[in-house]
Amino acid sequence: MKTQALPKIVKIGAYQIPVEVVPNLIADHAATGMYIPREKKILIEETSCFGQRESTLVHEILEAISEIYEVECFKEDHHSLTVVAEAFYQVLKENKGLIA
Numbered sequence: 001m002k003t004q005a006l007p008k009i010v011k012i013g014a015y016q017i018p019v020e021v022v023p024n025l026i027a028d029h030a031a032t033g034m035y036i037p038r039e040k041k042i043l044i045e046e047t048s049c050f051g052q053r054e055s056t057l058v059h060e061i062l063e064a065i066s067e068i069y070e071v072e073c074f075k076e077d078h079h080s081l082t083v084v085a086e087a088f089y090q091v092l093k094e095n096k097g098l099i100a
């Protein structure tokens with residue numbers, strides 16, 4: 001069986017963004033994940049199940065893309081970012097090998 005682990009680093013633009021699984025994001029920030037622009041870092045809540053961690057990672061990757069490439073529509077419309085991220089996660093999850 002394949003080990004379920006998130007990547008430690010995601011490359012976005014010129015950056016290598018660390019992905020850290022941490023406690024208390026829900027308790028302290030009411031969030032299952034966070035992208036920190038100043039540190040170019042993604043945090044994922046450790047108590048989330050693996051599917052939720054993956055889904056949150058895709059969301060935070062889109063947050064990072066939005067910040068790094070200055071995607072204005074997502075800065076102004078977080079709901080649209082959330083919908084695109086969730087849909088994209090489903091497509092990636094259910095079409096293994098879609099990208100070589």
Ligand SMILES: [Zn+2]
Pocket residue numbers: 059063078
């Ligand atoms: Zn968000």
